[in-house]
Amino acid sequence: MTLFFVLTPLLAVIWVSSFSNKIISFPPQGYSLDWYANAWRIENFRDGFLLSLKVSLLATLFGLLVGVPAALALVRGRFAGKGLISTVLMSPMMIPGVVAGSALYVYFIQFELLTTWQLAATFPGLVGAHSVLTVPWIVRLVTASLMSNGSSIEEAALNLGATPWTVLRRITLPMARPGLVAGGLFSFIVSFTDLEKSIFLVGPGSTTLPIAIVNYLEWNLDPTVSAVATVQILMIGVALVFSDRYVKLSRAF
Structure with a gap:
């Protein structure tokens, strides 16, 4: 039943993308792939x-x-303040997107006033804002992957004479691979589909795909947006299947 409720909206979007109607309506007058x-x-x-x-x-x-x-x-570290640092790193996931986007915009303006370096409405500023989105996902999933594996194998390797760098390269990172892949994949998806932060920070004459979709829907009701959404669904689906084929993503959770 849960799978039904998850998949039904996706299948509906894919179905609508093949309508030949110039205005979305049911039942469809016919089918066409011209909207792609x-x-x-x-x-x-x-x-x-x-x-x-x-x-x-x-x-x-x-x-x-x-x-x-x-x-x-x-x-793996032992130091004071780990809880506080973890909370700070996770905080972007707890703040509503519109609040975070407006806050970043104000911060970029203040930064420009203090340093004369422009970040708002620039490509580096947009990348920096989206990076704030990606860090919590990667920290969370890599942390879960490392904790699920424990540290006994690493300690055994150190006791047998391996250097810390060798342990990191040959044992720790390979064990954390599911978390690395899952974190990178989910970070990409969150960044690619973000609207709230991007709408505050894109420069003149540039637009991200989510903003382009919103702007198009303001004046059009044809299935073009469904076609765009279908391409996104297929991209994400292929990435998930391909990743899970070589790295079991379930091990990261």
Whole structure:
């Protein structure tokens, strides 16, 4: 029953994307795949897709560079304030998107006033804002993966003469691979589909795919948006299946 409620909206979107109606209505007058070609012909969708893809990839990379060492320190390290640091790293997941987006915009403006370096309405600023989204996911999933494996194998390797770097490279990171893959994948998805932060921070003449979808829906009711959503669903589905084929994502939770 749960699977039914999860899959029904997705299947409905895919179904609507094949309607031939110029205005979405039931029952459909016929079926056509022209809306997919129409979506690619629309410059805002095409440019928004490419911008969202670039931002998401860079934000995921930055999230991995920050989140993996943070997770290792929180799980394997011994120092005061671990709880506070963990709360700070997880806090972006607890703040509503609109609040976080407006707060980042105000922060970028204040930063520019103090340093003359512009971050608001720039590509680096947008990547930085999306990186704030990715770090908590990576920390959370890598931490769960490390905790589920324990530290006994690493301790045994150290006792047998392996260096800390060898243990990290040959044992710790391979054991944390499910968390790394799951964290990177979910971070990419969260960044790629983000609307609330992006709408405050995109520059003039640029748009992300979620913003392009919202702008299109303001004046159009045809199945083009359903076609765009179907492509996103297929992308995410293929990524999940491919990742789970080589790295069992269930081990990360």
